[in-house]
Amino acid sequence: MNHKIWISFAVATALAVMPANAEVIAIVGGTVHTLSDQGTLPEATVLIEDGEILNVQKGRVTPKGARVIDASGKVVTPGIFAAHSGLGLVEVSAESSTVDSAQRGAAFGASFDIADAYNPASTLIDINRAEGVTRAVVLPNPAWPEDGQPGGGVISGQAAVVHLGDSDDFLVARGAAIVAHLGESGGYVSTGSRAAALLALTTALQDAIDYGQYTAAYDAGARREYSVSKQDLDALQGVIRGDVPLYLSADRASDIRVAIDLADRFGLSIIIVGGAEAWQIAERLAASNVAVMFSPIANLPGSFDSLSSSMENARVLQEAGVRLIIADGDTHNLRNLKQLAGNAVAHGLPWIEGLRAITATPAKVLGLGDRFGTLATGMAADVVVWDGDPLEVTTFPEHVFINGESVSLENRQTQLRDRYLNLKDAQPPAYR
Amino acid sequence: MTRLRLLAIVLLPMALVACGEDTPSSGQSDAFSSTYTPAASEPVLIRNATVLTGTGEQLANTDVLLLDGRIERVGRKLAAPRDGVVIDATDKFVTPGIIDVHSHLGVYASPGVRAHSDGNEATSPNTAEVWAEHSVWPQDPGFSAALAGGITTLQILPGSANLFGGRSVTLKNVFSRTVRGMKFPGAPYGLKMACGENPKRVYGSRGGAPSTRMGNVAGYRAAWIAASQYRDKLKAAENGEGEAPDRDLQLETLAGVLDGDILVHNHCYRADEMATMMALADEFDYKITAFHHAVESYKIADLLAENDVCSAMWADWWGFKMEAYDGVRENVPMVHASNACAIVHSDSAIGIQRLNQEAAKALAAGRRAGIDISDADAIAWITANAAKALGIDAQTGTLEPGKMADVVVWDRSPFSVYGKAEHVFIDGVHAFDRNDRSRQPVTDFALGTVSQPGASQ
Numbered sequence: 001m002n003h004k005i006w007i008s009f010a011v012a013t014a015l016a017v018m019p020a021n022a023e024v025i026a027i028v029g030g031t032v033h034t035l036s037d038q039g040t041l042p043e044a045t046v047l048i049e050d051g052e053i054l055n056v057q058k059g060r061v062t063p064k065g066a067r068v069i070d071a072s073g074k075v076v077t078p079g080i081f082a083a084h085s086g087l088g089l090v091e092v093s094a095e096s097s098t099v100d101s102a103q104r105g106a107a108f109g110a111s112f113d114i115a116d117a118y119n120p121a122s123t124l125i126d127i128n129r130a131e132g133v134t135r136a137v138v139l140p141n142p143a144w145p146e147d148g149q150p151g152g153g154v155i156s157g158q159a160a161v162v163h164l165g166d167s168d169d170f171l172v173a174r175g176a177a178i179v180a181h182l183g184e185s186g187g188y189v190s191t192g193s194r195a196a197a198l199l200a201l202t203t204a205l206q207d208a209i210d211y212g213q214y215t216a217a218y219d220a221g222a223r224r225e226y227s228v229s230k231q232d233l234d235a236l237q238g239v240i241r242g243d244v245p246l247y248l249s250a251d252r253a254s255d256i257r258v259a260i261d262l263a264d265r266f267g268l269s270i271i272i273v274g275g276a277e278a279w280q281i282a283e284r285l286a287a288s289n290v291a292v293m294f295s296p297i298a299n300l301p302g303s304f305d306s307l308s309s310s311m312e313n314a315r316v317l318q319e320a321g322v323r324l325i326i327a328d329g330d331t332h333n334l335r336n337l338k339q340l341a342g343n344a345v346a347h348g349l350p351w352i353e354g355l356r357a358i359t360a361t362p363a364k365v366l367g368l369g370d371r372f373g374t375l376a377t378g379m380a381a382d383v384v385v386w387d388g389d390p391l392e393v394t395t396f397p398e399h400v401f402i403n404g405e406s407v408s409l410e411n412r413q414t415q416l417r418d419r420y421l422n423l424k425d426a427q428p429p430a431y432r
Numbered sequence: 433m434t435r436l437r438l439l440a441i442v443l444l445p446m447a448l449v450a451c452g453e454d455t456p457s458s459g460q461s462d463a464f465s466s467t468y469t470p471a472a473s474e475p476v477l478i479r480n481a482t483v484l485t486g487t488g489e490q491l492a493n494t495d496v497l498l499l500d501g502r503i504e505r506v507g508r509k510l511a512a513p514r515d516g517v518v519i520d521a522t523d524k525f526v527t528p529g530i531i532d533v534h535s536h537l538g539v540y541a542s543p544g545v546r547a548h549s550d551g552n553e554a555t556s557p558n559t560a561e562v563w564a565e566h567s568v569w570p571q572d573p574g575f576s577a578a579l580a581g582g583i584t585t586l587q588i589l590p591g592s593a594n595l596f597g598g599r600s601v602t603l604k605n606v607f608s609r610t611v612r613g614m615k616f617p618g619a620p621y622g623l624k625m626a627c628g629e630n631p632k633r634v635y636g637s638r639g640g641a642p643s644t645r646m647g648n649v650a651g652y653r654a655a656w657i658a659a660s661q662y663r664d665k666l667k668a669a670e671n672g673e674g675e676a677p678d679r680d681l682q683l684e685t686l687a688g689v690l691d692g693d694i695l696v697h698n699h700c701y702r703a704d705e706m707a708t709m710m711a712l713a714d715e716f717d718y719k720i721t722a723f724h725h726a727v728e729s730y731k732i733a734d735l736l737a738e739n740d741v742c743s744a745m746w747a748d749w750w751g752f753k754m755e756a757y758d759g760v761r762e763n764v765p766m767v768h769a770s771n772a773c774a775i776v777h778s779d780s781a782i783g784i785q786r787l788n789q790e791a792a793k794a795l796a797a798g799r800r801a802g803i804d805i806s807d808a809d810a811i812a813w814i815t816a817n818a819a820k821a822l823g824i825d826a827q828t829g830t831l832e833p834g835k836m837a838d839v840v841v842w843d844r845s846p847f848s849v850y851g852k853a854e855h856v857f858i859d860g861v862h863a864f865d866r867n868d869r870s871r872q873p874v875t876d877f878a879l880g881t882v883s884q885p886g887a888s889q
Contacts, residue, residue: 091751092751092752092753092754092757093751093752093753094629094752094753094754095753095754124751279885280883297782297785297786298782299577299782299785300542300573300574300577300781300782301542301543301573301877301878301881301882302542302543302544303543303544303545304543304545306543307543307881307882308882308883308884310884310885312884312885315885316885332749332750332751332752333748333749333750335748336748339789339793339849342849342850343786343789343849345849345850346849346850346851346852391849392848392849392850393789393792393793393796393847393848393849394792394793394795394796394847394848395796396796396800413750413759413760413761414760416758416760417730417760417761417762417766417801420730420731420766421762421766421801421802423733423734423770429731
């Protein structure tokens with residue numbers, strides 16, 4: 001155990017002192033799904049330099065001095081971009097002392113910035129990157145009313161984007177999205193009805209517009225009172241400009257319609273989160289260019305908001321031209337996003353669209369599509385070499401690159417496994 | 433409904449009499465016994481499949497013949513039955529019906545409204561007297577969704593709030609207006625027990641006992657002492673020594689365990705706690721059939737093998753509570769490799785729909801760690817081993833001739849994310865056909881509430 005720590009320490013040190021531009025990495029011979037204009041190349045080379053994709057070329061290319069990764073017979077994809085997580089905010093879900101994802105009370109809403117709670121040492125990071133997750137959106141959770149305390153309000157706060165690599169520039173973007181809730185959950189965190197949730201959200205947006213136009217007057221005390229704090233109004237400016245996407249939870253078809261109306265009225269960029277009945281209004285979603293984030297296996301009428309959940313949600317939405325993001329909010333097992341995508345494919349979604357829904361589309365919808373989510377020149381080198389079809393349940397990464405750095409696939413779970421693989425070992429487990 | 437209730441009231445006193453006469457020791461009776469009888473079925477020949485028998489064999493280009501609700505024969509080039517159905521399964525797979533040993537369908541039914549919260553009688557740490565079947569709602573839409581995942585048999589358990597949660601019930605995944613019409617004929621009852629965090633949290637937070645793990649164990653011991661005394665008095669009375677005690681439903685169930693008639697299904701995560709529970713079982717001379725969840729079984733797989741206790745596990749759930757923090761992907765294959773009984777379970781209305789994928793994930797993780805297990809062996813995690821843990825392995829769980837014709841035809845390997853159950857047979861009855869909506873059951877609840885995309889796949 002101890003010697004392992006020292007070895008990995010030595011490796012980390014060696015990497016740190018190497019000049020950043022020392023090396024070209026050539027991932028050679030794999031089937032490369034670029035998700036860019038280059039499409040899928042059956043036998044190709046991905047070149048990485050200075051943390052970025054230098055280019056993707058047909059055939060086997062090995063520049064002189066390059067570090068060559070033989071990917072023959074393997075599958076190469078962009079890293080998985082997890083669009084809905086509590087990464088770095090939770091260690092053990094049932095232990096509230098290890099969960100730091102929500103705030104309650106009326107003092108702050110949109111200004112609550114979850115990036116400040118992020119823990120880059122969480123064990124969940126290594127465990128999930130070992131299975132191909134390279135970037136994640138970290139969301140503030142809604143605080144539910146409990147023990148006489150109020151809920152956290154209809155706007156939970158600002159989401160961050162992080163990478164799962166070792167370097168301490170893990171924070172990719174603060175305020176990458178604002179998180180809010182409609183439907184049953186919206187009513188629950190606000191004052192009881194979904195109509196109240198809509199009213200609270202609409203009022204905050206109207207206030208943000210007024211404040212944006214008359215900031216000086218407001219600061220001078222010459223403007224009316226607003227429904228939310230100055231900090232929140234500042235935080236909402238990107239949303240009303242349409243620059244910062246608004247995650248809006250809604251499952252019932254009628255609530256999704258309300259969300260689209262809201263987006264149309266204020267010119268918002270929204271992402272429907274949940275979307276259980278989205279297939280029922282697929283055409284409308286496509287016409288408004290609204291992305292839907294959903295779990296393809298949530299097919300039961302789990303609540304009266306999701307009665308018409310369907311295994312065919314993905315297929316119907318895709319056929320209508322809706323942008324799809326696959327996510328289910330399970331942070332410990334972000335590694336199973338690929339299984340979710342595989343199940344959507346099993347029920348009619350084209351395979352490449354399944355892959356896109358956990359890589360390129362979430363990056364693009366978050367406004368980060370020019371850096372992440374595809375394999376093309378100039379993109380951050382988040383690359384995974386898989387031992388087979390990445391959407392299969394039986395495949396694993398052989399190499400994971402984040403910003404061009406090969407990350408260790410060892411983690412707390414592989415350490416536990418290795419300690420107990422041979423129960424006949426004479427050494428007690430604690431000395432293995 | 434009224435008539436059924438009347439029937440139950442009428443039957444109960446008779447059952448009491450019967451229990452006094454025939455099976456006095458544990459007070460087991462035939463109250464609420466199964467009323468399920470399979471419908472008549474046509475002979476079915478499934479032709480030219482890759483067959484995973486559940487007995488450790490994988491057979492290529494093989495036929496399976498179902499006759500009168502039983503597996504008639506498995507072999508090559510079997511003759512098609514007269515007046516029967518032939519299913520061409522070229523390039524397809526056939527397995528025994530999938531069995532989930534850990535489900536709460538019906539007791540935590542969809543939709544998950546408060547009124548459907550019927551799985552935890554969290555009013556006392558020992559509620560061995562309650563029976564899960566008295567909470568099961570046969571109209572839970574989860575049953576039909578599970579059928580589409582190949583589930584033919586499932587055990588419905590009470591929740592884990594209590595040290596003794598009550599009796600489980602094993603059901604055939606068939607559609608009936610009554611739960612008795614779903615009960616697996618002759619299946620033994622189970623007793624749900626729970627270790628660790630849940631009972632101590634539920635009762636400790638109310639200022640009661642147990643509030644610690646040691647309080648949990650004291651609670652089990654007190655209950656087993658009472659059950660032993662109850663059983664001794666019953667036996668003595670049977671031999672004309674003293675009066676029989678008043679009938680006590682709680683003690684009756686516990687005595688049933690001591691008699692070996694009721695199987696213990698023990699929710700338990702940590703290795704050290706499982707070891708404590710096995711010592712407890714030694715103290716009171718009962719057997720633990722299976723640990724459920726068993727997230728740390730890989731740490732004591734040798735002890736589990738020695739004690740012949742099954743582990744019913746998830747492929748990869750971890751970290752949702754402290755006692756699940758040490759989950760590893762290789763738990764199932766590591767238990768298997770130590771020659772202990774490994775089972776993949778769901779504990780989820782979503783997960784039950786694809787237990788095959790959970791088995792596949794565990795299998796792949798094992799292979800990655802150098803544990804070489806064949807598909808033919810791994811299928812037992814969700815068929816034969818599950819049947820063993822439910823005490824129904826003589827009737828189902830493999831494709832051996834004479835067993836119930838509980839069979840799934842998969843459109844490709846069930847160890848693929850793309851593999852789907854195409855046909856499901858239960859006792860030879862064609863219960864599900866993916867390409868025929870008339871063979872896709874729809875529960876009452878779904879009528880007028882649920883709609884689905886019109887164009888089928």
